[in-house]
Amino acid sequence: MRQSRLFTKTSKNVPHDADSVNAKYLTQGGFVHQEMAGVYSWLPLGLRVLRKIETIIREELDKLGAQEILMSALQPKESWEKTGRWDTVDVLFKVPSQTGKEYALGPTHEEIVTPLVKSFVQSYKDLPVAVYQIQSKFRDELRAKSGVLRGREFGMKDLYSFHLTQEDLEAYYRKVLETYLTIFTRCGLEAKVVEASGGAFTKKFSHEFQVLTPAGEDKVLTSEHGSFAQNCEIATLKEGDKNPENGEPLFCSTGVEVGNIFDLSSKFAEAFDLAVTDENGERRTVVMGCYGVGTTRLVGTIVEASHDDKGIIWPIAVSPYHVHLVSLRSKDEETQSRINAVSQEIYEGLWAEGVEVLWDDRDASPGEKFADADLIGLPLRLVVSEKTLKEDSIEWKPRNESEATLIDTEDIIEKVKGMME
């Protein structure tokens, strides 16, 4: 992508209402645009990050044998009345029709997926089954905040699994838990598995995946090394107590919940009478699990977890592009055309090797280009200038390092390929 053609621009001005690092940098860098409180449009750079996260999630869930579907966002009121959630879920957006009917705008999809699966699953032989989707969710939050971390419209991956037995459900639940940790690691995040309340989903405890950062809104009781962690809303221990696992002291930190998994047991299956015939010819109610990952929230969380005072530092796996190729201006016409030619060659050469390059070919000053490169935060910056050409080289500077080095121009593509592995 040639940056001169990118329709978004960076801004030197900090948005007046940016309340968090992610809102500030994502807006200034032109990744997202706020439309209303808690509602954002995703722009080319931001959308590329979101798509990469979604791809990671798809790859990992497909390995689990889950099948991707896309359910309706507009949902029938009757289904929500059937589960008793039409009047109890206060974040539910209720949409009136001109016909006088009302619909729900999906905050989650148990009310859709359960009857959906029922229409295909009648025998124990049809189980287990797991389906997922990546879709916009709508929740009428009284107070949206923290940029992309808590919105009224947001991207979410929701997975639902259906099992004949509680044991089978629990085994799958543990597999999803492991898969989620893989997903977050691949996104460059360190997530803690945290015991939490089941909320209105289930009376049982559930597990949350928390990324510890000051921007979070959850309080989590955790120890430095152990895997033990509890959401403070359910914690039986308190700060300063010893970790039952390894005796380490527990401390309270704030975290962002990037995922949550629930053992729903037969709650929704009962509401919709989702049952199968078992091998003895008897009807048995199915048990369910549901598992969510906030995709748009992940984008914001990564920014919160990985930035400095100049901008974002994208982990390469989710970076909108891998390389920021920066061509500097020269007043000398011949030098300028050499800079252009070398840049073009590297640009095309890298793309030919599958390396995604954002090429800053704009007619802008060096300072402006460097500042923008830091703000946008691609993992590697390559500079082509009069100075580097004199050495037949390209300047190499990783975003998370302060020192730049010169690399021979002819070696540059191989070296970048090496970094990608």
Add this chain to the structure above:
RNA sequence: CGGGCUAUGGCGCAGUUGGUAGCGCGCUUCGUUCGGGACGAAGAGGCCGUGGGUUCGAGUCCCACUAGCCCGACCA
């Protein structure tokens, strides 16, 4: 949903006791610069959130509404 703050060119802001709106960024043109957001000159761009009211006169004072943000509650 309670409490508070804010609303002025695309963005960030100033605007005195009420007298007819200004700065920075960005944008256009020209020239000079060129390795960390360069400089000069000349331009374009505003019913001051909306609706009422007070006044000879309202960006400014009063009321209502709307929107954004903050604190809290809430967060299936």
